[in-house]
Each structure stands twice: as structure tokens, then as C-alpha cells.
Amino acid sequence: MKQWLENIRKGYGKKLLSIHAWNAWIVVILAISGLMLVGGFWREILGIGRVWLKWLHIIVGLAMLAPVVYYLLLASKHWKQLRNRPWQKVNTIIVLALLVGWLISGIVLWQFKLTGPRWSNAALLIHDLLTWVGLPYIIYHSITRTKWLKDSSRRAVKASSSLEGTSHTADLAGTSDENATAAATALSSLGTERASGEKSPDQPEKPQPVYTRRAFIRSAVGVVLVVTLGPTFVSWVGRNLSIDNSIDSMLENDPNRLNPLPQPAAASSPPIGGGAEGHFRVYTVTPIPSFSNENWSFRIDGLVERAQVWNWEQFVKLARTVQVSDFHCVTGWSVYKNTWEGISLKQLLTQAGVKPEAHSVKFYSGDGVYTDAITMDQAQMDDIMVAVMHDGKPIPADLGGPVRLVIPQMYAYKSVKWLNRIELIDSEHIGYWEERGYDKDAWLTGASQRIPNIS
Ligand code: HEM
Ligand SMILES: Nc1nc2c(c(=O)[nH]1)N[C@H]1C(S)=C(S)[C@@H](COP(=O)(O)O)O[C@H]1N2
Numbered sequence: 091m092k093q094w095l096e097n098i099r100k101g102y103g104k105k106l107l108s109i110h111a112w113n114a115w116i117v118v119i120l121a122i123s124g125l126m127l128v129g130g131f132w133r134e135i136l137g138i139g140r141v142w143l144k145w146l147h148i149i150v151g152l153a154m155l156a157p158v159v160y161y162l163l164l165a166s167k168h169w170k171q172l173r174n175r176p177w178q179k180v181n182t183i184i185v186l187a188l189l190v191g192w193l194i195s196g197i198v199l200w201q202f203k204l205t206g207p208r209w210s211n212a213a214l215l216i217h218d219l220l221t222w223v224g225l226p227y228i229i230y231h232s233i234t235r236t237k238w239l240k241d242s243s244r245r246a247v248k249a250s251s252s253l254e255g256t257s258h259t260a261d262l263a264g265t266s267d268e269n270a271t272a273a274a275t276a277l278s279s280l281g282t283e284r285a286s287g288e289k290s291p292d293q294p295e296k297p298q299p300v301y302t303r304r305a306f307i308r309s310a311v312g313v314v315l316v317v318t319l320g321p322t323f324v325s326w327v328g329r330n331l332s333i334d335n336s337i338d339s340m341l342e343n344d345p346n347r348l349n350p351l352p353q354p355a356a357a358s359s360p361p362i363g364g365g366a367e368g369h370f371r372v373y374t375v376t377p378i379p380s381f382s383n384e385n386w387s388f389r390i391d392g393l394v395e396r397a398q399v400w401n402w403e404q405f406v407k408l409a410r411t412v413q414v415s416d417f418h419c420v421t422g423w424s425v426y427k428n429t430w431e432g433i434s435l436k437q438l439l440t441q442a443g444v445k446p447e448a449h450s451v452k453f454y455s456g457d458g459v460y461t462d463a464i465t466m467d468q469a470q471m472d473d474i475m476v477a478v479m480h481d482g483k484p485i486p487a488d489l490g491g492p493v494r495l496v497i498p499q500m501y502a503y504k505s506v507k508w509l510n511r512i513e514l515i516d517s518e519h520i521g522y523w524e525e526r527g528y529d530k531d532a533w534l535t536g537a538s539q540r541i542p543n544i545s
């Protein structure tokens with residue numbers, strides 16, 4: 091064991107630097123793929139690519155375990171090297187905490203089915219917080235430490251010296267203890283904040299203007315980061331503290347024009363659930379469609395005795411019920427205690443008269459692209475709803491209005507937005523996201539009944 095550790099620690103300066111480089115690339119890939127995973131924008135463009143991107147993110151994420159563990163094996167030695175550099179110690183701890191935090195929350199997000207929505211919610215909050223705070227921190231450090239900054243400042247001082255510019259690489263190739271120390275110095279100057287005046291013993295005094303220029307670039311980098319990432323961060327904080335009223339503002343700008351507006355039942359207004367807790371992320375794989383009385387209709391057809399088409403005026407007159415339920419997305423967010431008002435699916439099916447050959451209920455979105463399906467048996471659940479209102483108000487177009495499906499016991503990719511057609515079919519149907527790799531079994535961990543998918 092001791093021998094093994096010693097072997098690992100041999101040539102430690104060089105190893106530290108290579109861990110640093112590997113880890114930097116891993117973080118770059120994770121940051122880019124992670125930021126593409128948040129964006130609703132990329133959902134529309136990527137399609138199946140989003141599922142691959144998620145796998146890339148998870149695999150590279152898990153690979154990050156290697157440099158972290160490797161570093162920890164070398165840490166005690168590095169720590170001694172940092173004896174007199176408190177800021178570098180602080181920086182090392184911050185970066186390690188970020189990496190470990192991303193790893194743990196990422197693994198919980200990856201295993202959302204095992205952990206269930208409560209854990210996913212917490213993990214997503216942490217994962218996002220680390221991203222919004224940690225990423226700017228890391229970007230700031232890497233930009234203000236890039237080689238071109240160092241090289242150009244060196245050039246300004248000592249253009250003729252050929253030795254000087256290569257000192258880093260030369261040191262790092264060495265394996266002797268002396269070289270390791272030099273490498274550690276180089277490493278720490280790579281990864282940490284350090285007064286510009288402080289330098290390795292082999293570097294000559296630098297003239298004043300160079301410092302000013304470097305300080306300027308650093309502040310500029312800081313300002314650019316604040317300006318570009320600041321607004322997103324602020325709105326993220328706002329959402330999580332629920333100090334935004336985004337559904338109200340969605341309704342104010344709602345492109346749907348459907349008259350008359352549905353009138354809420356007593357149980358919806360005020361909502362018996364007390365008002366939804368949490369924040370919907372607007373997900374769509376198409377541009378958001380909008381409807382008016384002229385182009386909206388709702389139909390039920392296929393293997394039914396009485397196929398039917400409603401226009402809006404007829405549809406708002408159908409008897410509605412009210413339910414309170416939670417809404418969970420596989421990417422980790424939930425909205426609790428939604429008071430939905432709408433038409434029970436079971437009721438609609440009974441009215442239409444299901445033919446015995448019917449095997450599945452297929453749902454179509456008015457976006458023309460998104461579909462999903464459940465089996466006839468699953469469709470007997472009482473809480474599946476063709477929803478028309480949320481918390482006593484019409485559903486805004488962003489959230490699938492005028493009419494969306496709600497299947498509370500399954501993950502929300504089953505809850506088709508802009509629902510306008512229900513077809514009964516004699517076989518199974520693979521939905522939009524299932525076709526692109528999502529699990530055909532969408533049951534929530536805590537679902538009260540888990541009626542199997544295929545008979
Ligand atoms: C530099 C480190 C990392 C960064 C910057 C990062 C960033 C992100 C971001 C921005 C998201 C989107 C979250 C959202 O929708 O709000 C995300 C999602 C996710 N990350 Fe990471 N991440 C990192 C490391 C990891 C690691 C180590 C894992 C571990 C396996 C991981 C696993 C996941 C998973 C499973 C998701 C959910 C994907 C989905 O269902 O959409 N991440 N990450
Ligand atoms: N038509 C349509 N319905 C959809 C989706 C979609 O992209 N298009 N996304 C699904 C997914 S993955 C989720 S989590 C929920 C999101 O609902 P929201 O956008 O109202 O928050 O809608 C589901 N229904």
C-alpha cells in the first residue's frame with residue numbers, strides 16, 4: 091500500500107500538471123454540453139442529438155472522477171508545497187468542492203429513477219448553483235492565467251531570452267525532486283490568483299506598465315463575465331426564490347385567441363391546492379404554436395363507437411373536474427400542488443365508446459410533431475386529465491394551452507402540450523421522446539399503480 095502510494099506520487103509535479111490539463115478539458119466539455127442541456131432552444135434543434143449529448147455529458151462527467159481521485163492521492167504533497175500560499179489553498183479547496191459537488195449532484199440526476207423527484211430537485215438546484223457560481227469562477231481563473239497573457243508580458247520584458255519562454259515545459263518534464271518543486275510552483279501560478287509582483291526566483295523584475303495591462307485585462311474579463319452571465323444568474327435566483335410571476339406574464343402575452351375564456355369551477359378559484367409550488371420550464375420541440383377559434387378543434391377518433399370533433403365553443407362546455415397533482419420532469423425539476431381543471435380522460439373514452447380491438451390511446455399535439463401514447467389499461471387511471479385550466483386560470487400557450495394532457499403518475503414527457511386529438515389504435519405507439527431514447531416506462535418512483543406498458 092505504502093509502496094503503491096509512493097509509486098503514484100513519483101514525478102508528482104509532472105503528474106499534477108497533467109491532471110490539471112485533463113481536468114480543464116473535461117470541465118470545458120461538461121460546461122458546453124451542460125449549458126446546451128438547459129436551453130429550451132437546443133431541444134428544438136437537436137432532437138435525438140439531445141439524448142446523445144446527455145450521455146456524453148454523463149460519461150465525461152463520470153470520467154472526471156479519475157483526475158479528482160488521482161489528485162487526492164497527491165494532495166498531501168501538494169498541500170505542503172502550498173504552505174505559504176493561503177490563497178492558493180483556498181482556490182484549491184474551492185475548485186475541489188466544485189468538482190465533487192458537480193459529481194455527486196450529477197450522479198443523483200443521472201439516477202433520477204432510483205432517487206425519485208425530491209432528490210432530483212435538490213440535485214438540480216445544486217448542479218445549477220455550482221454552474222452559475224463555479225463556472226464564472228473557473229473561467230475567470232483560466233482566462234486570466236492563459237499562456238498568451240504570460241508570454242506576451244514576458245515578451246514585453248525580455249524578448250531576446252529563449253530560455254525564459256520555455257521554462258514551464260522544461261520544468262515539467264523533469265522527475266527529480268528539485269524539478270517537481272519547480273513544477274509545483276509553475277502549477278500553482280497556473281491555477282491561482284497571485285499578486286503580479288510575486289514571481290518565481292528565476293524571473294526578473296517586470297516594468298510597471300505590464301502589470302497595469304494585466305490588471306486591466308483581468309478586470310475586463312471580470313466585467314465581461316458579469317455582463318454576460320449576470321442576467322441569467324439573477325433570473326435563475328428569482329425563479330428559485332419564486333419571486334417571479336412568470337405564469338401571469340405568460341398569460342398577459344398569450345398568443346392564443348380563444349373565446350369565450352373558460353370559467354373556473356369553485357374548487358379552482360381560489361385553487362384548492364393553494365397555488366402551484368415551483369417553476370415550469372417551457373419545453374418544446376417546435377416553435378410554440380398558437381390557436382384561435384378559427385383554427386382550433388379537438389377530436390377523438392380511431393377505434394371508438396362515436397368519433398367526435400368539437401370546436402372551442404363546444405369544448406369549453408364539457409363537464410370538468412378539478413384535481414391537485416405534482417408534475418415531474420426527468421431532467422430534475424418539479425412543480426408541486428398544481429390545481430388542474432379539465433375533462434377526465436376516462437370520461438371522454440367512456441362517452442366515445444371504446445371498441446374491443448383498441449390497444450392504446452394515442453395523443454397528438456397541435457404542434458404537428460409531438461405525440462405519445464398509453465395503453466388502454468393505463469388509460470383507466472382516474473387522475474389522467476385533458477386540462478383546460480391551471481390554478482384557476484387558462485393555460486398559457488407556453489405551457490401547452492389552450493388544452494394539454496396531464497398524467498400525474500408518469501414523468502411529464504407523457505403530458506402532451508397543445509393536445510388536440512386522441513386516437514384509439516390497435517397497437518402500441520412509441521412517443522416522441524421514447525423514440526429518441528427516453529424510457530418507455532415513464533412511471534414515477536412513487537406511482538400508486540404501475541400498470542405495465544405492453545400486454
Ligand atoms: C464542470 C462540471 C459540470 C457542469 C458545468 C455541468 C453543467 C450542467 C448543466 C448546466 C446541466 C443542465 C441543468 C439544467 O437543466 O438546469 C447539467 C445537467 C446534468 N448533468 Fe452536469 N455538469 C457538470 C458535471 C456533471 C457531472 C460530473 C455529472 C455526473 C455524471 C453530471 C451529470 C448531469 C446530468 C445527469 C444532468 C441532467 C441531464 C438532463 O437530464 O437533462 N454533470 N449539467
Ligand atoms: N407538444 C409537446 N409536449 C410536451 C413537450 C414538448 O416538447 N412538446 N415536452 C414534454 C416534457 S419533456 C415536459 S417536462 C413537459 C414540460 O411542460 P412545460 O413546458 O409546460 O413545463 O411537457 C411535455 N410535453
Ligand SMILES: [Mo]
Nearest residue numbers: 419420502503
Ligand atoms: Mo421533461
